[in-house]
Amino acid sequence: MTDHHTVLVTGATGTTGSRVVAHLAAGGHTAVAASRRASLPTGAARAVRFDWYDPAGHRAALHGVDRLYLVPPIGDPDPAAVMLPFLRQARAAGVRRAVLLGSSAIPADGPGVGQVHTMLPRLFDEWAVLRPSWFMQNFTGDHLHAQSIRSEGVLRTATGTGRVGFIDADDIAAVAARLLSSASAPPATDLVLTGPQTLSHDDVATLFTEATGHPVRHLPLTPEQLRDRLSATLPQAFADLLTNLDRAIATGAENRVTDTVERITGRSPRTLREVVEEWASSTSAARHES
Secondary structure, three states: OOOOOEEEEEOOOOOOHHHHHHHHHHOOOEEEEEEOOOOOOOOOOEEEEOOOOOHHHHHHHOOOOOEEEEOOOOOOOOOHHHHHHHHHHHHHOOOOEEEEEOEOOEOOOOOOHHHHHHHHHHHOOEEEEEEEOOEHHHHOOOOHHHHHHHHHOEEEEOOOOOEEOOEOHHHHHHHHHHHHHOOOOOOOOEEEEOOOOOEEHHHHHHHHHHHHOOOOEEEEOOHHHHHHHHHOOOOHHHHHHHHHHHHHHHOOOOOOOOOHHHHHHOOOOOOHHHHHHHHHHHHHHHHHHO
């Protein structure tokens, strides 16, 4: 007989959180969905209202929970300020295992989520930090890239010819769910997650053109042009961070693939072509039904 564990999934209606809930449920595990709207995604045992910036609700969210999936607040250049008090409270409440969603571009001691990464092993005996490469869903969801592809047929970056091991959010969630539900402890380290191949943004544009039948082109920007464009709608610190990440891609920082997804889940990660073709097919079907 196995021990029963309950996982609090923060960001449970988001890109990876909703998928983590689904994977946990499919494996027969209990997931509590935490989000600002207390929505109940498919598979969640229950939903709780959770806002990183409203600590009044944190105690209730932790009730009966002993494992955490942690999605940092989006767009906050200093997530540690709100996350660390919650994590200390979680430890005091009996949480023993935590899996943090980080970024391949930000190591421990780095800016933003890197500060949370540094503290995690000091708070929990059982932990892992997932450091995925850039999400494939950035091109198909609500990201600025997806919006410009759909509205203009243009993909704007300051990445030049730099290559990225783009990863499917479902593969990230599959790894997280495995680490959160396993009877054995997570590896107590950070795990860089990528898809099976590296692609430039020129390659991405070509792939979208082929998969959708609609022309998409990559429009290279200088870092300064990108920063100006982003700062029109984002806080300056976050615009600077995103610009620096594109600059790092241009110099080869993300030109790598790892075997982490296959090693932990037992299956190969999906390709961007598979994800885009699936998205294009579902989008076309939805248009015909409406």
